Amino acid sequence: MGKLKKISGLLEKFMNLIFTVCGFVAVAFVLVITIFLVVSGTPAIGEIGLTDFLFGTKWASTAAEPSYGILPFILTSVYGTFGAILIGVPLGILCAVFLAKIAGKRTASVVSGAVSLMSGIPSVVYGLVGMIIIVPTVREVFGLPDGANLFSAILVLAVMILPSVISVSETAIRAVPREYEEASLALGATKTETIFKVTLPAAKSGILASVVLGIGRAIGEAMAVMMVAGNVANMPELFKSVRFLTTAVASEMSYSSGLQRQALFSVALVLFVFILGINLVLNLIVKKNRK
Amino acid sequence: MHEEISKYRKMKCAVLNGLIWTAAGMICLALLGIILCILLKGLPHISLSLLTSRPSLLNETTGILPNILNTLYIILMTLVIVLPLGVGAAIYLNEYAKNKKAVHLIELAIETLAGIPSIIYGLVGMLIFVQFCSLGTSLIAGALTLVIMTLPTIIRTTQESLKTVPDSYREGGLALGAGKWYMIRTTVLPTAVDGIVTGCILSVGRIVGESAALLFTAGMANEVLGIFEAVTPGKAGSTLTVSLYMYAKERGDFDTAFAIAAVLLILTLLLNLSAKFAAKKLKKGQ
Numbered sequence: 001m002g003k004l005k006k007i008s009g010l011l012e013k014f015m016n017l018i019f020t021v022c023g024f025v026a027v028a029f030v031l032v033i034t035i036f037l038v039v040s041g042t043p044a045i046g047e048i049g050l051t052d053f054l055f056g057t058k059w060a061s062t063a064a065e066p067s068y069g070i071l072p073f074i075l076t077s078v079y080g081t082f083g084a085i086l087i088g089v090p091l092g093i094l095c096a097v098f099l100a101k102i103a104g105k106r107t108a109s110v111v112s113g114a115v116s117l118m119s120g121i122p123s124v125v126y127g128l129v130g131m132i133i134i135v136p137t138v139r140e141v142f143g144l145p146d147g148a149n150l151f152s153a154i155l156v157l158a159v160m161i162l163p164s165v166i167s168v169s170e171t172a173i174r175a176v177p178r179e180y181e182e183a184s185l186a187l188g189a190t191k192t193e194t195i196f197k198v199t200l201p202a203a204k205s206g207i208l209a210s211v212v213l214g215i216g217r218a219i220g221e222a223m224a225v226m227m228v229a230g231n232v233a234n235m236p237e238l239f240k241s242v243r244f245l246t247t248a249v250a251s252e253m254s255y256s257s258g259l260q261r262q263a264l265f266s267v268a269l270v271l272f273v274f275i276l277g278i279n280l281v282l283n284l285i286v287k288k289n290r291k
Numbered sequence: 292m293h294e295e296i297s298k299y300r301k302m303k304c305a306v307l308n309g310l311i312w313t314a315a316g317m318i319c320l321a322l323l324g325i326i327l328c329i330l331l332k333g334l335p336h337i338s339l340s341l342l343t344s345r346p347s348l349l350n351e352t353t354g355i356l357p358n359i360l361n362t363l364y365i366i367l368m369t370l371v372i373v374l375p376l377g378v379g380a381a382i383y384l385n386e387y388a389k390n391k392k393a394v395h396l397i398e399l400a401i402e403t404l405a406g407i408p409s410i411i412y413g414l415v416g417m418l419i420f421v422q423f424c425s426l427g428t429s430l431i432a433g434a435l436t437l438v439i440m441t442l443p444t445i446i447r448t449t450q451e452s453l454k455t456v457p458d459s460y461r462e463g464g465l466a467l468g469a470g471k472w473y474m475i476r477t478t479v480l481p482t483a484v485d486g487i488v489t490g491c492i493l494s495v496g497r498i499v500g501e502s503a504a505l506l507f508t509a510g511m512a513n514e515v516l517g518i519f520e521a522v523t524p525g526k527a528g529s530t531l532t533v534s535l536y537m538y539a540k541e542r543g544d545f546d547t548a549f550a551i552a553a554v555l556l557i558l559t560l561l562l563n564l565s566a567k568f569a570a571k572k573l574k575k576g577q
Binding site for chain 1: 296300303304307308310311312313314315317318319321322324325328329332375376377378379380382383384386387388393396397399400401402403404406407408409410411413414415417418419423439442443446470471472473496499500501502503506507532533535536539540545548549552555556559560562563567
């Protein structure tokens with residue numbers, strides 16, 4: 001009996017240790033990712049010079065006299081994300097209102113099923129549809145020589161951020177206490193007025209979180225954008241072929257070497273810093289929400 | 292009874308209402324358009340020979356069998372590794388951890404992992420697994436990269452369902468003299484199985500749809516590999532998504548690309564339905 005107890009006690013201790021290790025694996029992963037990115041991303045920045053790297057307007061990594069300025073990528077990512085938010089967020093919030101407040105149970109379940117299907121569609125599939133539908137349409141409508149440009153990328157990104165914006169805003173809208181709305185209705189406001197003047201303001205921090213999440217999605221998307229943005233390292237203009245931070249990494253990695261390759265790691269490091277910043281903001285908003 | 296509301300207010304409400312319906316309608320139309328476009332352009336090009344052969348210049352065939360197999364291998368390898376890790380981490384967070392700071396730190400790490408874009412995972416996976424661990428561009432390197440990527444999903448869904456297990460179950464188990472691990476194994480885990488299954492389905496969805504993280508880790512080869520070959524370091528292979536990208540962007544073969552897109556779309560639909568079904572069924576079973 002005593003022996004058995006000893007063995008089971010040992011097992012308990014062993015399992016405790018195993019679970020503790022599992023628990024901290026996530027922390028270890030974050031640390032390893034950060035270390036690898038910093039170690040491989042900083043040498044090129046040191047060689048090129050931080051200001052030349054971040055604010056240089058010319059990226060010509062394969063030229064005889066290579067120049068490594070990533071301002072075009074940074075600005076493209078920022079503009080592209082901003083554009084996608086500008087289109088996707090109002091649409092997403094309105095759709096969330098529809099799901100939470102207006103649609104009947106059946107309609108709501110069909111639409112939210114559609115939205116969750118949308119979030120599951122692989123990004124290369126969005127890219128493919130963009131290549132075949134959006135790019136030619138943009139070319140025709142605006143009379144351009146080539147439709148693969150920032151505008152097409154914005155359209156594709158706007159569709160791609162919809163599911164996360166919708167689902168997070170919907171949750172936030174549903175969490176607004178009923179009493180708020182009832183009070184507003186009792187004061188004579190119509191249903192629509194109540195939604196826009198009471199419900200949405202009350203849900204604003206949750207909606208803000210959905211916007212930040214959308215920003216994170218848009219800035220991190222690579223493959224779909226690669227297929228529709230044209231992928232030339234221009235300074236961003238709406239109807240010019242552009243390259244994002246993500247696509248800069250993806251497009252040259254397979255054939256790069258030396259300083260060019262290291263510079264790509266630095267681009268990834270810059271992207272990582274952007275993402276960490278966005279995560280931090282998201283965390284702050286969510287924390288404030290809980291309080 | 293009702294006081295008449297002014298015409299201006301009425302109009303404003305009608306416009307806003309109209310906007311809401313338009314937005315919902317536009318989103319549904321966009322999705323419908325995407326689905327129809329893929330199915331109409333993809334389904335006619337799906338054939339038995341496409342699904343069961345490999346691309347060969349010699350025989351002039353295009354086939355996606357290797358890509359289907361590679362996708363399966365990567366799903367299996369990833370789940371085998373990530374499941375114990377993720378479930379273990381969730382158990383630690385929910386059952387063992389006493390230090391609030393540690394829990395906070397781990398949750399922060401999980402949030403961070405969930406927010407990192409897949410292209411960065413691809414790059415880091417290449418640095419760590421392909422180069423540092425010298426696994427070479429290989430399916431196993433791809434799977435390991437996806438382990439890091441899907442870990443947050445598994446931890447979160449498991450944790451959610453662990454939280455719903457009533458404390459009285461745990462206390463009952465412990466009061467009967469069971470050790471903590473014994474109690475967790477026999478009482479807590481069986482009750483939380485719905486979250487684990489949901490997490491698996493969600494992860495499979497992410498793996499099936501992933502491309503940027505696999506481009507530089509799992510590679511672009513199109514060979515048919517056996518299951519034992521697939522786990523060998525250095526054996527590269529492209530999944531469905533990666534091969535879609537290659538067909539569309541590098542080779543301009545849109546027929547095959549759309550056929551793969553249709554296959555992916557059907558897979559996504561099935562995964563979506565099974566996630567819903569599993570959630571419902573398992574909830575009822577309790």
